[in-house]
Amino acid sequence: MKVRSFFRYLVIILITLAIIFPVIWLVSTSFKNPVDIFAVPPIFIPGNPTTDHYATLFFEADIFKYILNSVIVASITTLVSLLAGTLAAYSLARFKFPLNLNFHLSFWVLSTRMFPPIVTIIPLFAMMRFFGLVNTRIGLILAYSAFNLPFVVWMMRGFFMEIPKELEEAAMVDGDSRMTAFRRIILPIAKPGLVATAVFTMILSWNEFLFALILSQTRAAATLPIGIASTVTQYEIKWGQMSAAGVIAVVPVLVFAFIVQRHLVRGMSFGAIKG
Amino acid sequence: MKEKIQARVENVTKRFDEVIAVNDISLQVKEGEFLVLLGPSGSGKTTLLRLLAGLERLSKGNIYISDALVNELPPRNRNIAMVFQNYALYPHMTVFENLGYPLKIRKRPKQEIQKRVREVAETLEIAELFSRKPKQISGGQRQRVALGRAMIRNANLFLMDEPLSNLDAKLRVQMRAELRRLQKTLGTTTVYVTHDQAEAMTLADRVAVINNGVIQQLASPEEIYFHPVNKFVAGFIGSPQMNFFHGIYSNATVKTDYFEYPLPAASKENLKREPEGKHVYLGIRPEDVHVSKTKIETAHSIRAKVYVSELMGAETYVFYTLGADEQFISRTSPDFKGQMDEEIWISFNEERLHMFDSETEETLL
Numbered sequence: 001m002k003v004r005s006f007f008r009y010l011v012i013i014l015i016t017l018a019i020i021f022p023v024i025w026l027v028s029t030s031f032k033n034p035v036d037i038f039a040v041p042p043i044f045i046p047g048n049p050t051t052d053h054y055a056t057l058f059f060e061a062d063i064f065k066y067i068l069n070s071v072i073v074a075s076i077t078t079l080v081s082l083l084a085g086t087l088a089a090y091s092l093a094r095f096k097f098p099l100n101l102n103f104h105l106s107f108w109v110l111s112t113r114m115f116p117p118i119v120t121i122i123p124l125f126a127m128m129r130f131f132g133l134v135n136t137r138i139g140l141i142l143a144y145s146a147f148n149l150p151f152v153v154w155m156m157r158g159f160f161m162e163i164p165k166e167l168e169e170a171a172m173v174d175g176d177s178r179m180t181a182f183r184r185i186i187l188p189i190a191k192p193g194l195v196a197t198a199v200f201t202m203i204l205s206w207n208e209f210l211f212a213l214i215l216s217q218t219r220a221a222a223t224l225p226i227g228i229a230s231t232v233t234q235y236e237i238k239w240g241q242m243s244a245a246g247v248i249a250v251v252p253v254l255v256f257a258f259i260v261q262r263h264l265v266r267g268m269s270f271g272a273i274k275g
Numbered sequence: 276m277k278e279k280i281q282a283r284v285e286n287v288t289k290r291f292d293e294v295i296a297v298n299d300i301s302l303q304v305k306e307g308e309f310l311v312l313l314g315p316s317g318s319g320k321t322t323l324l325r326l327l328a329g330l331e332r333l334s335k336g337n338i339y340i341s342d343a344l345v346n347e348l349p350p351r352n353r354n355i356a357m358v359f360q361n362y363a364l365y366p367h368m369t370v371f372e373n374l375g376y377p378l379k380i381r382k383r384p385k386q387e388i389q390k391r392v393r394e395v396a397e398t399l400e401i402a403e404l405f406s407r408k409p410k411q412i413s414g415g416q417r418q419r420v421a422l423g424r425a426m427i428r429n430a431n432l433f434l435m436d437e438p439l440s441n442l443d444a445k446l447r448v449q450m451r452a453e454l455r456r457l458q459k460t461l462g463t464t465t466v467y468v469t470h471d472q473a474e475a476m477t478l479a480d481r482v483a484v485i486n487n488g489v490i491q492q493l494a495s496p497e498e499i500y501f502h503p504v505n506k507f508v509a510g511f512i513g514s515p516q517m518n519f520f521h522g523i524y525s526n527a528t529v530k531t532d533y534f535e536y537p538l539p540a541a542s543k544e545n546l547k548r549e550p551e552g553k554h555v556y557l558g559i560r561p562e563d564v565h566v567s568k569t570k571i572e573t574a575h576s577i578r579a580k581v582y583v584s585e586l587m588g589a590e591t592y593v594f595y596t597l598g599a600d601e602q603f604i605s606r607t608s609p610d611f612k613g614q615m616d617e618e619i620w621i622s623f624n625e626e627r628l629h630m631f632d633s634e635t636e637e638t639l640l
Contacts, residue, residue, distance in 0.1 A: 169330050170363035172350045173434075174377040174424070184380070188367045 023250070030054070030243035037239050053244035063245060065219050066227030071252070073137050073223055074205040077144040081201050082194065084145070085152025090182060092153065093160035106157065109150045117147060121214050128215055137221045140212060144205045151204075152197050159193030160186070195263035203253055224249045279306040280342075281464040282327065282432055287336035289322050289488075296322040298488035299336070304432070307462045309455075313475040314485035315511070321436055323485070324468045328357050328434050341431050356425035357434040361441060362417045364409035370420050371405040377428045395423045398457070415446045422454075426461070433458075433465040439474065451477055472512050476500065484508045501627075506636035509558055509629055515592060518564065518603035520557040521633065524550045529557050529630070533597040534577045538640075539625045547639050550632060555639065558629030564605035566593060566613070567620045576622040579603075581613035595621065 024044070029037055031049040057063040092106055124143060125134070133139030163186060171181035187194070209225040216222045222230075228249065231242040282304040289297040296319045304310050312320040325331045327338060329350040338345050345353050356377075364373050371392060372379075378388045396402040399419045404412055409420070418438065425433060439447045439454075455478050458465050469475055475482045476496045483493040484507075492504045503509035509517045522531035527543050529536045536557060538546075570576055582594040582602065591609045596602055605621065613619060630640035 164361060164363065166359045166361055166363035167365065169328075169350075170357065170359055170424075171365070171376075172330070173328060173355060173357045174428075175351045175380040177349065177351065180380070185365055189365075 026243050026246050026250075029239060030247045032240060034240060053238075053240035054248075056241055057244055057248070061227075061230075061241065062219070063227060063248065066222060066224045067248070069137060069216075069219075069221055070206060070224040070249075073140045073144065073221075074202050076137075076141050077148060077205040078198055078201045080141065080145045081148040081152045082198055085149050085197075086156050086187075086194065088149075089153045089156035090160050090186070093157045094165065106154070109153050113147070113150045118210060121210065124211075125214055133215075135216055135218045135220050137216075139215050140221055140223070143211050143215060144208060147211075148201045148204060152201060155197045155200075156190070156193060159190045163189055192263050195260045199257060199260055202256060206249075206253055280304070281306045281308075281340070282466070283337075283339040284323070284327070285337040285339070287323070287326060287338060288334045289319075289326055289331060290334040295488050297326065300485075300488070300490055301336075302483060302490060302493060304464055304466055306464055309458050309465045309467065309478055309480045311475040311479035311482045312466065312468045312485055313472060313482050313511070314470065316470055318485045319488035320468045320470075320485045322488075324434050324436055324466060327432070327466060328355055329353050353432075354428075354430050355432045355434055356428055356430035358421050358425050358436065358438045360437040362409075362421040362438075364417055364420055364424075366409050368408075369405065370401065370407050370409070370412065373409065373420055374423050374427055377424060381428075391427055395427050398426070399423050414442055415450065418442060418450060422457075426463075431464065433463050435465065435467045437469050438467075440469070440471070454478065472514065476512070484511060486511075502638075503629070504638050506556060506558070506631040506638075509631070509638075513560055515561050515604045515606070517558050517560050517629070519631075520559075520601070520603070522555060522557060523552065524555045524630075525552055529555060531557070531601075533601055536577075536623075537575060538628070538630075542625060542628055542640055545640060546630075547637075550630075550639055554633035556631040556633055556636075558631060559623045560627060561592070561604045561606040563624035563627040564603070564607075565622045565624065566605055566607055566611060567622070568617075570620045571622055576620045579619060579621050581615060581617045581619060583615060584611070584613045595619075 028044055028046065030053055031051070032043070032046045033048065033050050033052075036043050036046050088109075092102055096102065097105070128134045128139045128143075131139075133142065167185055167189070168176075168178070168181040171185045172178065176184065206223075207225065208223070209229070212223045212226050213229070216226065224245070228242055228245045231238040231245060280303050284300060284302050287297055287300050288295065298319070300319075300323060302310075312323060314320045322331060326333055327340075329345065329348060333346055340353055340355065350357075365376065368376065374392045374395060375388045378391060393402065396405070399422060401416060401419045401423060404416060404420070409417055412420070418441075421438070425435075439450055442450060451474060458478075467474075467478060479496050481493060482496055482499050484491045484499060486507050492499055492508045494502075499508060500512055503512065506519065510519070520529070520531045520536075522529040522536075524530075527538045529538070565571075567576070577597075579595040579597050582596045584591050584593040584607075586609055589609070591607045591611055593605050593607050593611065593613050594602060595605070628640060629638065631637065632639055
């Protein structure tokens with residue numbers, strides 16, 4: 001038994017190392033002097049660390065602009081997709097539409113995720129240009145929301161279907177309208193699901209590169225991934241700056257995940273419903 | 276003084292696509308009465324309750340609660356309270372918050388909420404649970420909290436949808452008695468849905484037996500038990516269920532494949548109509564079947580074979596066979612010791628004999 005659990009832990013540790021290695025390498029590189037970056041054998045912990053790369057990013061490369069764009073785009077996208085997606089998911093989970101529309105609508109929503117996003121990029125660009133939304137945050141927010149919505153709808157629909165409908169019926173008898181029952185009873189119960197969905201949506205829009213690259217070519221709207229990519233210049237690749245920017249991009253997501261971690265564990269039992 | 280009517284259902288029909296769940300039902304709920312809607316699953320009883328609550332829309336007809344037409348009113352404006360089969364307690368709220376919720380959303384002052392919650396909790400003996408969440412209390416306690424949440428508002432009408440069916444057998448009997456006392460003390464008008472005929476018999480002032488979306492009979496439990504209007508009601512109420520013997524009626528005698536049973540003179544006078552030459556069912560409840568090891572000369576007795584006997588403790592259920600496939604049951608004193616395949620004599624309590632038309636299933640006797 002002991003031997004088995006030893007191997008189990010060994011495997012877990014190996015896998016964790018493999019996953020975390022790039023992150024360690026990223027952090028380490030961001031503090032290295034240029035000569036150490038390509039040192040052979042590789043240096044994991046730089047002997048004389050430097051914060052030059054961070055300084056350059058903050059004082060010369062205008063990384064704040066990218067961060068601001070990313071924060072605005074990711075958070076508003078999350079808000080919009082969650083708001084619209086949750087309402088759609090609730091109606092798909094609760095109301096019976098004629099002609100088996102519950103299924104067809106859900107499937108149709110999902111089908112927009114069945115092709116690679118790159119397929120849509122050219123028509124999307126044309127549309128955005130027509131409406132003057134290229135190089136604007138609103139353009140990115142619209143595009144991201146459109147691509148995140150199906151995901152939100154399907155996740156939240158699952159959560160809502162798990163909540164017995166008697167709960168809102170009881171609330172409606174107790175004095176709620178459909179809408180207040182949704183707000184005061186259903187939403188609080190679905191909170192773990194809501195939080196999980198928000199995390200995923202946030203990360204997806206935070207990391208998104210392709211749309212951002214095509215739809216935001218100037219700094220007015222460019223997000224962090226674009227900022228990171230801009231360290232690859234015509235003459236050189238600024239590895240140190242690139243790593244530092246990478247670290248900066250990872251930190252907010254980590255912090256966000258830590259804050260909501262408590263809600264991610266689906267502790268709020270639905271077990272109170274059944275006897 | 277005329278009895279006050281608390282709720283009125285007039286020619287109500289509810290259709291779900293092709294299925295007619297409730298078919299042109301009319302009934303009245305008197306003030307302070309405990310009315311039980313009894314029927315097998317899929318009979319439409321729960322749909323009728325949900326129509327009263329406003330959780331389903333009527334297809335046809337009118338519903339009045341306290342003399343107000345409520346067809347278009349949402350549940351919250353009907354001044355009703357409801358207890359659900361699975362209790363439907365709000366899992367993210369404590370017991371106290373659950374109890375106070377109906378008052379809180381009606382924006383009553385905090386003090387009043389505190390006071391009412393305390394009163395209700397004392398009546399139901401759940402005050403010590405106030406700070407717990409629903410998942411931290413037992414099934415019986417959840418049941419009480421659900422009941423309390425319904426009681427808190429002094430609603431005009433209490434609706435209960437099989438509230439005891441999730442409890443274990445012992446607790447169910449206990450809660451049933453409590454429910455009955457509570458309803459009588461508080462004088463609440465209650466409509467209660469169940470498929471359990473024992474609950475209907477013990478709780479109800481009146482029972483509405485429902486099948487296929489239609490009320491079969493609406494009467495007191497005694498009336499329903501002793502004078503069912505048709506074969507369905509007769510068979511649905513009572514456990515073990517009534518024995519039915521198929522036969523042909525002629526000359527005041529029912530001829531079955533296995534025996535001939537001449538109707539006693541008194542019964543003959545009570546016949547609703549004489550079904551001369553027609554197919555009928557003779558009905559007799561298990562407790563009205565008498566068994567004897569020797570032939571009784573006075574009563575008309577029938578020869579049968581013991582199939583098996585089951586000692587229940589206070590009584591014995593004896594199963595008999597007549598010929599190849601006809602089976603019936605009697606409830607007998609545990610003193611009777613019938614051996615398997617033993618030939619015995621049985622007779623019926625003639626005052627409790629029932630007869631039904633085999634086509635319409637209506638009661639003839």
